[in-house]
Amino acid sequence: MTSREKEVKRFAIKFLPSMKRTSPRILIIGAGPCGIGAAWNLHQRGYRNWTLYEQNNHAGGLSASFRDKTGFIWDLGGHVFFSRSVTFQRFLKDLPHGGLTRHQRNAWIFTHQTWIPYPLQNNIHFLPQTEYQRCLRSIRRQASLKGSPENFYDWLIDRFGRYVADRYMVPLNQKMWSYPLRRLSKDWIETRISPLSQTDRQEHHCSRIHNRHWGGNHDFFYPLHGGIGQVFRSATRSFQSHIVYDRPVRRIFSNRKTVVFQNGGRDYYDELIFTGDVRDLTAMLSPVNIKIKNAAKRLKSNSLFVLGLGFSQKRCDQRTWMYFSSKRLPFYRITNLSNYSVNNTPPKRRQGYSSLLLEIRSAPATKRQENALLGRCLKGLINCGLIKEVDQDHLISIFTRTCSNAYPLPTLSRDRILDTIHPQLQKSHIYALGRFGAFRYEAGNMDVCFMQGFRAINRILRS
Ligand SMILES: Cc1cc2nc3c(=O)[nH]c(=O)nc-3n(C[C@H](O)[C@H](O)[C@H](O)COP(=O)(O)OP(=O)(O)OC[C@H]3O[C@@H](n4cnc5c(N)ncnc54)[C@H](O)[C@@H]3O)c2cc1C
Numbered sequence: 269m270t271s272r273e274k275e276v277k278r279f280a281i282k283f284l285p286s287m288k289r290t291s292p293r294i295l296i297i298g299a300g301p302c303g304i305g306a307a308w309n310l311h312q313r314g315y316r317n318w319t320l321y322e323q324n325n326h327a328g329g330l331s332a333s334f335r336d337k338t339g340f341i342w343d344l345g346g347h348v349f350f351s352r353s354v355t356f357q358r359f360l361k362d363l364p365h366g367g368l369t370r371h372q373r374n375a376w377i378f379t380h381q382t383w384i385p386y387p388l389q390n391n392i393h394f395l396p397q398t399e400y401q402r403c404l405r406s407i408r409r410q411a412s413l414k415g416s417p418e419n420f421y422d423w424l425i426d427r428f429g430r431y432v433a434d435r436y437m438v439p440l441n442q443k444m445w446s447y448p449l450r451r452l453s454k455d456w457i458e459t460r461i462s463p464l465s466q467t468d469r470q471e472h473h474c475s476r477i478h479n480r481h482w483g484g485n486h487d488f489f490y491p492l493h494g495g496i497g498q499v500f501r502s503a504t505r506s507f508q509s510h511i512v513y514d515r516p517v518r519r520i521f522s523n524r525k526t527v528v529f530q531n532g533g534r535d536y537y538d539e540l541i542f543t544g545d546v547r548d549l550t551a552m553l554s555p556v557n558i559k560i561k562n563a564a565k566r567l568k569s570n571s572l573f574v575l576g577l578g579f580s581q582k583r584c585d586q587r588t589w590m591y592f593s594s595k596r597l598p599f600y601r602i603t604n605l606s607n608y609s610v611n612n613t614p615p616k617r618r619q620g621y622s623s624l625l626l627e628i629r630s631a632p633a634t635k636r637q638e639n640a641l642l643g644r645c646l647k648g649l650i651n652c653g654l655i656k657e658v659d660q661d662h663l664i665s666i667f668t669r670t671c672s673n674a675y676p677l678p679t680l681s682r683d684r685i686l687d688t689i690h691p692q693l694q695k696s697h698i699y700a701l702g703r704f705g706a707f708r709y710e711a712g713n714m715d716v717c718f719m720q721g722f723r724a725i726n727r728i729l730r731s
Pocket of ligand 1: 347548675
C-alpha cells in the first residue's frame, strides 16, 4: 500500500462514518435472537449498509441447537417459544423453518420425594394431607401480615410464609440461581414466579385440580424440525450475504467508530449494536472508560452445564419439564426433549428413541469429573423414577456443552450499575442489547431480545 493509499484509508476510517449519515453504516455484533431481530428489520426494509459479525460458525447464540452424530437434536437447556409480541409472532410464522408444534405445559417439581405440579405454590394440595395443612397455615398466616421485603429471599417469606419458603421455595430457587437469594432483588419477580393472588392466599383453592394456567408459557410452541435454533438458522438464510461468521470482535475504538477483529481485520460503523456480554464490551472499549468498565465488573451471572442423554427406547412420560430442589441431585431442571418433536431423535425407527436434557449449574473441569457427574446424574434419574437401572443399557448418545453465561443475575445493585453504563455507551452510538448486553434477566427471553434488536433499528433509522 502506497503512503497515499494509507492516507486515504486513514481518512476513510476517521471521517467516513459521519459523512454517511443519510444511510448510516450499521454493524451488529452477535447472531443470537437479538442480533437477528435487528438484521430481520434491516432485511425487511431492504436496507443495504450493514453487516453482522458473529464469533461462532453458526447462528442462534444461547438459542442455537445442535445435531449429534447419532442424530439427536440438542438445545442449550430447555427452550420454548411463547410471546405476546405480534412482530415476533409474525417473524415465526413467515419463516420457512418447517412449522411449529403447539404444546401445553405439563411441568412438575420433585421435592421431598414427591411430585407436585408447577407452580408449586398454586398446587400445594398435591402434597400429603398433613404437609398440605402446614403449608396452608403458613400461607394464610402470612396473608394477614403486611411486609415490605427488600430482596428475593424476604419476598419469598413475605408471600408464602416461613414454612413454605424455607422448605420449598428457597431450596428450589437457591439451586436454580446458585447465588445468595438475599443478594438478589425482588423487582423482576412478578411475571416469573406465581405470586398467589390475595384470594388464593387467604382461601387457597381447595379444588384439588391441577392449576395449569399461570404464566405466559402455559401454552408454547416448538419447531417441528431442527430444535429451537432452527428458527434463527432459517432466518439468517434470507440475509446470508450480510453475515460474517468466525469473526470475534476484540476491540472497539469509539472515537474512530471502528471495530477490530481477533484476526486483525477491522470495520467501521456509524451505529453499533452489540449483543454479547456488556462486561466484555466495556473491557474492549478504547479509549478506556474506567467508570463504566469498573461498574460492569460488578455485574454477576451464573453458568450452565448442559447434559443431553439419548436413549434407544421410548419413554412413556408426558411431562414437558421438571424441577428438582434436592441438593443431592446434580440437576435443577430436566426437559423431556423428545416430547417436543419426534424429529429431535434419530431419523431411523423414530418412535423407538427418547431424549432427556439436563441442566446443571456447575460445569465439570476435567473429563474424569464429567464421567463422575454422568454417573451421579444417572443415579439421580433412577432415584427419581425417571429411568430404570436397565435403561442405562439403552443410553446411546451423550451431549455436553458448557455455557459460561446462562442467567444475568438481578442483583440488588444491578439497575444502578446499568444506569451508569448504558447512557455512556449510547453517547458513542453503541447499543448494548439482548440477554447479556442489556443484562436484564426479566427482559432476557428470545422474543424480548429479538424485539430489542428490531426496535433499535427503528430508532436508529428514524433519528
Ligand atoms: C437455560 C436457558 C433456558 C432458556 N429458555 C428460554 C425459553 O424457554 N424461552 C425463551 O424465550 N428464552 C429462553 N432463554 C433465553 C434465550 O436463550 C435468550 O433470550 C436468547 O438466546 C438471547 O439472545 P441474545 O441474542 O440476546 O444473546 P445470545 O443468544 O447470547 O447471543 C449473543 C451472540 O453474540 C455473539 N457474540 C458475543 N460476543 C461476541 C463478540 N465479541 N464478537 C462476535 N460475536 C459475539 C455470541 O457468540 C452469540 O451468538 C433461555 C436461556 C437459557 C440459558
